[in-house]
Amino acid sequence: MLCEKCKKNMATTHIRSVVNGIVSEKNLCAACATEEGYNDIGHNSLASMLASMFHEAPSRSLASQTRCSVCNSTFDDIASTGKVGCANCYKTFYTELLPYLKRVHGSTKHAGKVPCRAPLMVKPEKETIEDLRLELNRLVSEEKYEEAAVLRDKIRGMEANNNE
Secondary structure, three states: OEOOOOOOOEOOEEEEEEEOOEEEEEEEOHHHHHHOOOOOOOHHHHHHHHHHHHOOOOOOHHHHHOEOOOOOOEHHHHHHHOOOOOHHHHHHOHHHHHHHHHHHHOOOOOOOOOOOOOOOOOOOOOOOHHHHHHHHHHHHHOOOHHHHHHHHHHHHHHHHHHHO
16 A cells, blocks of 8 residues: 555555544545654554653562562563563563553453444354364363263264254
8 A cells, every 4th residue: 555645655544533423434544644754653662652651660679579480570670661561560560560450451461352344243153163172171060960961962963063
């Protein structure tokens, strides 16, 4: 896609804005994006925003001395860059990160999100015979024989359809 401004270079910056319910989109090359003042958008500005949120913390003397056993990061490293070193850092610095995650995301549980361009309804994955057999074994071990019998019949029906 060509830049909408110069119409010469390939567009590398895509800007979508909503003002008073009106959606506008711009597709610009790097030079035109810089010229229009969009050169500071990206992970660097996000990192600086997150880092500024971490610097509001009260004294972190114990957390400052603690290091992640995998990547050797300290909480001060995370606070200065705004980036967590590795997945283990979430466990190591759980108590320090929790208030910031709540503030940034509004919650500490991932609720998921469906993009506005996605179809209205997502079809569930098709059940596989292997998944049903695992569920059948679980029901039998829990001694829920009536439910297990219904599932057994469903598996037999699926196997019959596959053999035809």
